[in-house]
Amino acid sequence: DTAVSQTPKYLVTQMGNDKSIKCEQNLGHDTMYWYKQDSKKFLKIMFSYNNKELIINETVPNRFSPKSPDKAHLNLHINSLELGDSAVYFCASSQEGASLETQYFGPGTRLLVL
Amino acid sequence: QKEVEQDPGPLSVPEGAIVSLNCTYSNSAFQYFMWYRQYSRKGPELLMYTYSSGNKEDGRFTAQVDKSSKYISLFIRDSQPSDSATYLCATSSRTGANNLFFGTGTRLTVIP
Numbered sequence: 001d002t003a004v005s006q007t008p009k010y011l012v013t014q015m016g017n018d019k020s021i022k023c024e025q026n027l028g029h030d031t032m033y034w035y036k037q038d039s040k041k042f043l044k045i046m047f048s049y050n051n052k053e054l055i056i057n058e059t060v061p062n063r064f065s066p067k068s069p070d071k072a073h074l075n076l077h078i079n080s081l082e083l084g085d086s087a088v089y090f091c092a093s094s095q096e097g098a099s100l101e102t103q104y105f106g107p108g109t110r111l112l113v114l
Numbered sequence: 115q116k117e118v119e120q121d122p123g124p125l126s127v128p129e130g131a132i133v134s135l136n137c138t139y140s141n142s143a144f145q146y147f148m149w150y151r152q153y154s155r156k157g158p159e160l161l162m163y164t165y166s167s168g169n170k171e172d173g174r175f176t177a178q179v180d181k182s183s184k185y186i187s188l189f190i191r192d193s194q195p196s197d198s199a200t201y202l203c204a205t206s207s208r209t210g211a212n213n214l215f216f217g218t219g220t221r222l223t224v225i226p
Contacts, residue, residue, distance in 0.1 A: 004157075040122070040218060041122070041152075041200055041202075041218055041219040041221075042216070042218045042219075043158070043202065043216040043219075044216075045213065045214065048213070090157050090158070092157075102146075102148055102160055102163055102214070103160075103214060104160070105150075105157035105158045105159065106157050107156055107157045108155075108156070108157050
């Protein structure tokens with residue numbers, strides 16, 4: 001009974017390609033996030049999104065775009081992939097106003113750009 | 115200066131040892147403090163959550179926050195090989211945790 005799931009788990013692709021990573025949460029949360037974790041394990045937020053607002057980390061290139069078809073899904077589209085995009089991407093979700101206000105993470109998608 | 119600083123380790127201890135993991139943070143507005151555990155090739159999972167200063171205990175784990183010195187600690191008593199993982203501290207300044215600031219994580223190995 002997975003709370004936050006991501007597909008695919010592994011993604012190997014060529015430089016210049018366009019790819020998407022999907023995320024789904026069954027927790028009923030209203031806010032979802034995308035993080036990038038580099039080789040040194042540093043987690044950096046890329047986007048947070050709920051019904052009302054998309055907050056973008058200003059350091060994220062505009063080749064990255066989140067798309068939310070509904071409250072339970074937040075997909076990440078990446079255009080013109082570059083070598084430096086290789087990392088693990090984590091989706092997470094949280095509920096505003098809950099007593100334990102923190103984020104639940106998916107298992108990650110390992111992206112390798114060749 | 116990063117919002118949260120954490121020694122990346124690695125840290126190796128024998129089974130049964132007491133482990134101390136630490137972070138410092140720069141923004142005095144941070145009020146929510148969390149520790150996440152991340153096993154190899156898995157996503158981070160919430161381990162401990164505290165609000166403001168003080169101690170919180172959960173089994174073998176104790177989280178400690180000292181806001182006066184902007185210092186966060188996680189203590190693990192009677193460490194087990196299953197505790198081997200990367201531990202990430204995280205802080206937030208407001209409700210909703212819309213912006214969590216993470217440390218780089220400390221990789222811990224508990225040797226049987």
